[in-house]
Amino acid sequence: MSLKVALIGAGTIGTAWAVVFARAGCTVRVWDGDAGALERFPARVAAVFEALEGSAIAGLPGGASRITTHAALADAVGDVDWVQEQVKEDLAIKQExxxxxxxxxRADAILATSTSGLSQAALASVLARPERFIVVHPLTPPFLLPVTEVVTHPGTSEATLAEAYRVMEAVGQKPIRVHGEISGFAMNRIQAAMLNEMVALVRDGVISPEDADTTLTHGFGLRxxxxxxFAGVDLNALGGIRQYMELFGYILNDVAKDRGAAKALTPAAVDKLEAGLRAQLPLTELPARQKRRDRAIAALRGHLEKAGRP
Amino acid sequence: MSLKVALIGAGTIGTAWAVVFARAGCTVRVWDGDAGALERFPARVAAVFEALEGSAIAGLPGGASRITTHAALADAVGDVDWVQEQVKEDLAIKQExxxxxxxxxRADAILATSTSGLSQAALASVLARPERFIVVHPLTPPFLLPVTEVVTHPGTSEATLAEAYRVMEAVGQKPIRVHGEISGFAMNRIQAAMLNEMVALVRDGVISPEDADTTLTHGFGLRxxxxxxFAGVDLNALGGIRQYMELFGYILNDVAKDRGAAKALTPAAVDKLEAGLRAQLPLTELPARQKRRDRAIAALRGHLEKAGRP
Known part of the structure; x- marks a missing residue:
């Protein structure tokens, strides 16, 4: 894609975004207030491209040649369609x-921030064109893990939201929509909730850190x-996710109760889950999907046995 | 391996265990009080073997031929080394x-239960040889997802625990050790804690069920x-998991607090995590492991792009 992109902040996240945009064919112009960071930037980007070389996600040839660094802010951002900001995760610094x-x-360009959880409304409040401002928060590193949170503030325009989806999809990312102001958005909260339970189990001597990790690497992670x-447990009861929650929801409730948390699994929640899952696939097609899942996991195990683990 | 195994309960879990033991070369004798279940059993097992055919986890040839069904309990269990029980998940029924x-x-054989969370002490209390009794709880289905919880009760002997590890490793499973009496053991709790947060986010309109799933399929699941x-976040800060928790532990604490839960991340917990992770790999070797991880994820994405998703 021929988009012109500017990156504000040349650290780890900036490096990763440069690879994402440049391997997709975008022109990438990088600015950082720290001259040292700009100086180190080409070598950091080159190291990532070298690591990806020959892989399925190496992207278009010549990626690094589309990236330039700029000491003057106006040189970097003056003519681009998309600006992606990742300076230090500090409200005052970003507001400055x-x-x-x-x-x-340009007045018609989009300004996206990579913040992982600062208030989008507080960031938008200091801008002259808040309708063109949006949160586009990746996992680390985005060149490997494509899921990317798209979060609006009340003043973000529909056009900006649509463009954010279009751009992310064009560069190979998987945008997901997060609504409202919530600490940690959705992705990091989902990981954090699981880590909290893992930490508590290790702390209380129930399991070792290594065995807790094995639960994922030789279990849920494969699935x-x-x-x-959600789609996975939907296949683990003939009646889909509603029946799964009727049969096994007690485990969710027990864990919440043990940790002093409020019950998440209300009847309204189950209704929403069922509506979402049944819109994806009718009950009658679950057995066929279960077979496809089993074959996919068997193939994945074959891949991992050959490829080894890090 | 030449182990002789009996399975008590010929439902979904029994079918899956039959495949795990038989593909590894074990002789498998199956009993169920329900004659219909026994009658359907060969076809169910054949369907699984057919699905695995040609895959990396198909196992030794002739698996199905090593499995027999038996209407008389004594015929099934009289001469075996290992008995794996998976009757209905109901304390009274299992105690009967x-x-x-x-x-x-045989007095020297091991009796293992597949219970996913009944009290192991309550089950052991009705047995004459509790020292030979142990919980060996798989994920579903164990022929695809090898991680398996090994849980003792206070009277389980060390020899039984060691034999459970030996047998599970010999048939290609990954045993992990769970200590104490705890609802849902460890694996299901870890999944449940994550599902609770996902359910709450969907319930509150923060994210759709489909986008919540994408967080895993195009994000954390790949990692x-x-x-x-734990090993993953250990690579996401130069100082390892201790520094990661210093920098990002606030997200874990915010999520716990938002849901009314007690804080999991105590100083003692961080000490245990660091001790566990540093015993696996010294800090100086983290950058090299990070590179191996990145190559492994890139290769995984290549595999998934070719293989498709279910």
Missing amino acids: VLPRVEAAM WAVIGP | VLPRVEAAM WAVIGP
Whole structure:
């Protein structure tokens, strides 16, 4: 894709975004207030491209040649369609940088922040064109893990939201939509909730850290690489996710209760889950999907046995 | 391996265990109080073997030929080394069946239950040889997902525990050790804690069920299929898991607090995590492991792009 992109912040996240955009064919212009970070940037990007070389996600040839670094902010952002900001995760710092970036941008360009959880409304409040501002938060590193959270503030325009989806999909990412102001957005909360239970089990001597990890590497991780947790449990009862929750929801409730948390699994929640899952696939097609899942996991195990583990 | 195994209960879990033991070369004798279940059993097993045919986990040839069904309990269990029980998940029913099974077994054979969370002490209390009794709880289905919880009760002997590890490893499973009496043991709790947060986010309109699943299929699931969550975050800060928790532990604490749960991440917990992770790999070797992880995830994405998703 021929999009022109500017990256604000040349650290780890900036490096990863440069690879994502450049391997998809975008022109990438990078700015950082720290001259040292800019100087180190080409070598960092080159190391990633070298690691990806020959893999399925290496992207278009010549990626690194589409990336340039710029000491002057206006040089980096003046002519681009998309600006992606990842300066230090600090509200005051971002509130200082974002208006300067905005002032140097074209009025029709989009300003996206990589924040992993600062208030999008608080960031938007310092901008002159909040309708063109949006949160586009990747996992680390986005060149390997494509899922990307798209979060609006109340003033983000529909056009900006649609463009964010279009751009992310065009560069090979998987945008997901997160609504509202919530600490940690959705992705990090989902990981954190699981880590909290793992930490508590290790702390209380129930399991070792290594065995806790094995639960994922030789268990759930194999399932979730090919099918999501909701779609996965939907296949584990003939009546789909509603019946699964009737049969096994007590485990969710027990864990919540043991840890002092409120019950998540309300009747309204089950209704929403069932509506979402049945819109994806009718009950009658679950057995066929279960077979496809089993074959996919068997093939994945074959791949991992050959490829080894890190 | 030449082990002789009896399976008590010919339902879904019994079918899966039959495949696990038989593909590894074991002789498998199956009993169920329900004659219909026994009659359907060969076809169910054949369907699984057919699905695995040609895959990396098909196992030794002739698996199905090593499995026989038996209407008389004594015929099934009288001469075997290992008995694996998976009758209905109901304390009273298991307390009725297990002593009958034990009475028909050799005195030196091991009696393992597949229970996913009934009290192991309550089950052991009805047995004459509790030292030979142990919980060996698989994920579903164990022929695809090898991680298997091994849980003792206070009277389980060390020899029985060691033999459970030896047998599970010999048939290609990955045993993990769970200590104490805890609802849902460890594996199901870990999944349940994550599902609770996903359910709450869907219930509150933060994310759709489909996008919540994408967080795993195009994000964390790709990471956790190759490296566990603890080992994974250990690579996401130069100082390892201790520094990661110093920098990002607030997300774990925010999620716990939002849901009304007690804080999991105590100083003692961080000490245990660090001790566990550093025993696996010194800090100086993290950057090299990070590179191996990145290559492993890139290769995994290549595999999934070719193989497709279910």
